[in-house]
Structure formats: C-alpha cells, structure tokens
Amino acid sequence: MLRALDIHDMLLIERLGLEFHPGLNVLTGETGAGKSILLDCLGFVLGWRGRAELVRKGAQQGEVSAVFDLPDGHPAHAVLAEAGLPGGPELILRRVNATDGRKTAFINDRRASGEVLRALSATLVELHGQQDDGGLLNERGHRALLDAFAGHDDLLAATRAAWAARAKAARALSQAEAQLAEVKGEEDFLRHAVAELDKLAPEPGEEAKLDAERRLMQAGEKIRADVARAAQALGPEAAEGLLRDADRWLQGAADRAEGRLDAALTALDRALIELGEAQQGVEEALEAFAFDPRALEACEERLFAIRGLARKHAVLPDDLGRLAEDLRARLAALDAGEGRIAELQLELRDAETAFARAAEALSTARAEAATRLDAAMAHELAPLKLERAVFETRLARGDAGAEGVDAVAFTVATNPGAPAGPLNKIASGGELSRFLLALKVVLARGADALVLIFDEIDRGVGGATADAVGRRLARLAEGAQVLVVTHSPQVAARGAHHFRVQKSVSDGMTTSDVVALAPNERRDEIARMISGAEVTEAARAAAEDLLKG
Structure with a gap:
C-alpha cells in the first residue's frame, strides 16, 4: 500500500505531503489544476519514463519520496533481496532530479539504479488509463492473466515440470549424439x-x-x-x-x-x-x-x-x-553409443508425450476458463453501457514452452456483427477505459499486491454509467488500494478518501496543491463537480444523495 507521498520543487508543486489510505482514494479538481502533475511525480519516483523537465522553475533540484507498506510475501521483498538492498515492512523510495537532468535514486536510504527502481515499481503500482499501452492491453500477458483467473496452478506446475523434463531429455540426447559423432570421427x-x-x-x-x-x-x-x-x-x-x-x-x-x-x-x-x-x-x-x-x-x-x-x-x-x-x-562409448542413442530417443519421446498430455490438460482448462471469463465480462459490461459489445478470449496454437502451447488474446467487438480485434485497436477512448475497468474487476483475486491507479477512466461517461464505474472501483478497492483521478461526481462519491487538487497564483508564481477533504468539504467539491463554478443548494443536495449511495 502507498502510505505517503512527499514532493519538493517538482513542476508546479513547491512542497506537498500526502498520506493515502486503504480502499478507494479519489482525486478531483478543476481541469488544469494539476492532477496529472501528481501522477507525473509518482511516476518519477517509481522510475517511469515521463516529462524531461520536472524541476520547478527557480529551484536547484526537485525531489519525490514515496513510502509503501509491504506485507509478508509481497513480491517487492524478492526484488530487494536480489539487489542486495535492505528490506522490511516499510519501503522508502526517494528520487532526486537536478536541473541538468541528472537523476539519483535511493531505496531504503541506499543508492540504487533506475533498473532496480523500475523492477520494484512493477511489483508496487499498476496504472490504467485511456492511454494504457501495457498491463491489460499487453497481449503477451494475457495468458498469465487467464491462468490467474482460472486458478489452475496445479496444471500449470505440472506443465512446467513436464517441459523441464522434456528439455532435459532433449539436452541429453543432443549431447550423446554430439559425443558419438565426435568419437566416430576417431x-x-x-x-x-x-x-x-x-x-x-x-x-x-x-x-x-x-x-x-x-x-x-x-x-x-x-x-x-x-x-x-x-x-x-x-x-x-x-x-x-x-x-x-x-x-x-x-x-x-x-x-x-x-x-x-x-x-x-x-x-x-x-x-x-x-x-x-x-x-x-x-x-x-x-x-x-x-x-x-x-x-x-x-x-x-x-x-x-x-x-x-x-x-x-x-x-x-x-x-x-x-x-x-x-x-x-x-x-x-562408441560401441555402446548407438544403443544409448536409442534409449535417449525413447526417453525423449516419453517426455514429449508427457508434456503433450500436461499441455492438453492445461489447454482444456484454459478453454473452460476462457468461457467463464467471457461470461463474467458480459455481466460486467452491461451496466457500463457496453451491452452490445462482445468480449472474447481467443486461444490459438502457439509455440510450445513451459507455459504450454496456447497463445491467448483478449479481443472485443463493439457492435454485433462487427469484426473483433485487440482492445486498444477496436475500442474508442471512453469504451477502452470501461473495458479495462470491467476486465480488472473480473480478474481481481482477493487482496491485490499492487496499488491500482485509474487516470480519468470515467471520461466521456455520466449518469448511471458513471455510477456503475464508481461501484466497480469501490468493489476493487475492497481487496486493494485504489487511486482514481476523476471528473465524475458519481465516482468521487464512492471514494473512502477524497483529495482535491487545486491551483493558486501568488506573487506571479503558479503552484498546485493537494488537500484532503473533510466530509462537508467533500459535499461541496462534489457539488462543484455537478454544477460547475457556482455551487447551488440543489447541487449540494444532489451531492448529499450521491454520498449516501
């Protein structure tokens, strides 16, 4: 869980300290207030690629620190151990950006490379938005996502073991054939x-x-x-x-x-x-x-x-x-070579047969899981005003490997009779965000080790659809920490914790700030989101209704 974020002299932020909480954390604010700046700073400390110029004008350097709570068994512990860095229940990331572009990273107060920082970030945070080009949209990860949804770890382990045995038998045969060929020559x-x-x-x-x-x-x-x-x-x-x-x-x-x-x-x-x-x-x-x-x-x-x-x-x-x-x-060895080659060939055939059986069992389980996943997606898409869309998990024969022989791809057709294709090529911006949310809800399994960030995933929707988005985000937050940047009052009302991003000008200098809202301040912020610049009593009443759920 992301517990705290401190920002000094980055972009429009002079000094900012935030404390986040479990559950659904929502960030709202007027357009241009600097919500994206907050994500840029978080991405900076996590080692993500982003803006080239980050240091606030007039400052010598910018700095971002993030504090994460790591429960036992969190994948980040393995990354820290492999890198020889100190671990524990608390993880502190700090990254400094000089005006000349040099960046220095620290992990638990120890100097660390950007490579280690990015490896850690992959275990800590997952970002979803309309420009999401990785994560759920990355076809290379769809098979693993389907396997996680199916929960057939035993079949996957059996297939990996059978592949390892097959590879071992193939190596033994290859080595024996090479040795025999070498000996035959002399x-x-x-x-x-x-x-x-x-x-x-x-x-x-x-x-x-x-x-x-x-x-x-x-x-x-x-x-x-x-x-x-x-x-x-x-x-x-x-x-x-x-x-x-x-x-x-x-x-x-x-x-x-x-x-x-x-x-x-x-x-x-x-x-x-x-x-x-x-x-x-x-x-x-x-x-x-x-x-x-x-x-x-x-x-x-x-x-x-x-x-x-x-x-x-x-x-x-x-x-x-x-x-x-x-x-x-x-x-x-030469005299016995032909006989040994025959034995090894038989062993390889047996290993290939065992792998084929294990892979076939895994393929069957994947096909059944794909049917369940498609049905679950259909159930989630209807409330998101995507009832005419058809989500399909496609399985095809791929290259054999430790994970079996299946190539898996998530596809969608937005209208009946329309050709299906990859999510990011078929769905429009608003549709894509809702597809991603539905898919994430369906694939969620218990407490998620990742902090989930949704950046304006509700853009272009309102009313009942926005409410459905908010409900699903809240459901996700029951088993994980979720951060949402939103313009939708229906989504903001579902938050357990509400932050407002605001911009101000002082002495000709523009700065952005983020404040945690008390209950009455939440009502006024949601009312502003409903009515615009002038907050009316009707808007406050509507905000009250949204907050009551």
Whole structure:
C-alpha cells in the first residue's frame, strides 16, 4: 500500500505531503489544476519514463519520496533481496532530479539504479488509463492473466515440470549424439591406440625400473672383468693359497717356537676369515654382474617402446595406463553409443508425450476458463453501457514452452456483427477505459499486491454509467488500494478518501496543491463537480444523495 507521498520543487508543486489510505482514494479538481502533475511525480519516483523537465522553475533540484507498506510475501521483498538492498515492512523510495537532468535514486536510504527502481515499481503500482499501452492491453500477458483467473496452478506446475523434463531429455540426447559423432570421427585411431596400449600393457613405475636395470647391465659389462681378476687374485691359486701355505708352515713351527708364533697365527686366522668374506662379496658381485646380452636387448627394447608410446601420445610414461583406460572408455562409448542413442530417443519421446498430455490438460482448462471469463465480462459490461459489445478470449496454437502451447488474446467487438480485434485497436477512448475497468474487476483475486491507479477512466461517461464505474472501483478497492483521478461526481462519491487538487497564483508564481477533504468539504467539491463554478443548494443536495449511495 502507498502510505505517503512527499514532493519538493517538482513542476508546479513547491512542497506537498500526502498520506493515502486503504480502499478507494479519489482525486478531483478543476481541469488544469494539476492532477496529472501528481501522477507525473509518482511516476518519477517509481522510475517511469515521463516529462524531461520536472524541476520547478527557480529551484536547484526537485525531489519525490514515496513510502509503501509491504506485507509478508509481497513480491517487492524478492526484488530487494536480489539487489542486495535492505528490506522490511516499510519501503522508502526517494528520487532526486537536478536541473541538468541528472537523476539519483535511493531505496531504503541506499543508492540504487533506475533498473532496480523500475523492477520494484512493477511489483508496487499498476496504472490504467485511456492511454494504457501495457498491463491489460499487453497481449503477451494475457495468458498469465487467464491462468490467474482460472486458478489452475496445479496444471500449470505440472506443465512446467513436464517441459523441464522434456528439455532435459532433449539436452541429453543432443549431447550423446554430439559425443558419438565426435568419437566416430576417431574410431580408427581409438581402436589402433587401444590395441597398441593393451599389447604393451605398461605399468606405473615400469619405465624407471627398466631404466635402472639397463644402466646396471651396461655398467656390469664394463667392470665385470676387473671383478673377475680380483676374484682370481683372492682365490686358491693366489692370495688364499699363499695364506693357507703360510698358516700350514707356521703351524708346523709353532710347537718349537715356545709361543712366539701364537699371535701371528691368530692374526693369520683373522686374515683368512676376512679373505673368505671378501671372496664371497666378490663372487656375489660377479653373479650380479653376470647377464645375458639378450636380456639387455629385451630390456632396452621394452624401455624404448614405452618411451616411444609416451612421446606419441604426449603423456608421461607412468600415465600410459590411465590413457589406456580413457581410450578404452571412449571406445566402449562408441560401441555402446548407438544403443544409448536409442534409449535417449525413447526417453525423449516419453517426455514429449508427457508434456503433450500436461499441455492438453492445461489447454482444456484454459478453454473452460476462457468461457467463464467471457461470461463474467458480459455481466460486467452491461451496466457500463457496453451491452452490445462482445468480449472474447481467443486461444490459438502457439509455440510450445513451459507455459504450454496456447497463445491467448483478449479481443472485443463493439457492435454485433462487427469484426473483433485487440482492445486498444477496436475500442474508442471512453469504451477502452470501461473495458479495462470491467476486465480488472473480473480478474481481481482477493487482496491485490499492487496499488491500482485509474487516470480519468470515467471520461466521456455520466449518469448511471458513471455510477456503475464508481461501484466497480469501490468493489476493487475492497481487496486493494485504489487511486482514481476523476471528473465524475458519481465516482468521487464512492471514494473512502477524497483529495482535491487545486491551483493558486501568488506573487506571479503558479503552484498546485493537494488537500484532503473533510466530509462537508467533500459535499461541496462534489457539488462543484455537478454544477460547475457556482455551487447551488440543489447541487449540494444532489451531492448529499450521491454520498449516501
């Protein structure tokens, strides 16, 4: 609900503060008093496009502030959250216009862009008038309006879910077909590469192990001869034989040496033991360095094969195993691709069938709702002196989407036998305003989150028709806040709150002001609307009758 509007130095308004209320708020005043200025200022703070020059003559800048009450669940909360702006039960919009044309917007005292401001305004206010080129006249929104009137949210949700499932199945099939086409192009390479890798079957770490074995065998070939000569020098024909001869000779002499050879014999025993250990180490080395030249050749052949395959595929030798697994998986996908494509095609057909069923159920419900909407409109149009007009909700086959397959358009024929067409192309100005009012009344569902503004929607009608307009506006206001700019006393009398727009001249400066009217002032204002500049007692009496309803 719009709770307050403050205007400083805008157009003809120097300073103005207004408080609005729930229900039907009417604004009246003489032609030229500035009623449209008030709407221009409200549109300015909401970010709407409007007049280029808004700052009051002589002022440095103009400023408009609007305060809205936001109940829990109001759509504006989501806009604020998405924009990272502070929320709460109160929303304060402020917009400043400098004389050079620069505009600055604030939302809850935080700087904000015009884009965010307009997104918020779409959740706050809806303007209807004879020049209305959006809202109810925008054919792109007619399907959503029909769905809201029908109240078949379950069918709409089912259709959206079925469309999402269909889209998911279509994406899966498209991706699988693209992958299959890509893999098919490299089928020969995959089969050859997998066969080559499977034949070699390299293992992680094998390249390093083969390299070490190769270097060991190459080194052994060079040093084995020296080790063999060392083994010969330590053997029985050389060092070992000499030491054993020395031991035998000393043992034979020890009995006669009275212990002088004991130490030498002990040392010689140790030397023989050490010599035996040396011989064992040399023999083990000889055995380790012993190799079959064919083994070296086989080692080198496998090592070079692994390294060559790694260079061919531009991977590390230890990554050849993972590469083989990847290529085998791609080859398996190729081999299983046709079968998978067939499965996905079946899934897509099932999803399309499910969507078609959901869309058909939604179309049937829309057709039934369209009949009810047309009947409700016929009921509303008669009191508005449009009993000869025929309102028709037309359903046609449109592009399939999350909302089904229906294109919806509200059309009207103003006279029997006349061709039907869009509201804004068939109806005249006065007729259009009444069509819009009737449509809004029919489409209203409980408390409306929007503030509804009707700008001179009653122009060109009077008497019983104007009274019917007023009654319908009052009915709308039972579930929403409604602001009406009107020249009709019948409409003004239906208001719960009445404001008069008036113009004055002081020191050569023209200004507009808006005042809230007390009950007796309401009577005089309505009497003025009935009789003109001179308010007569008869006009006051007529005004009393209108106010009594």
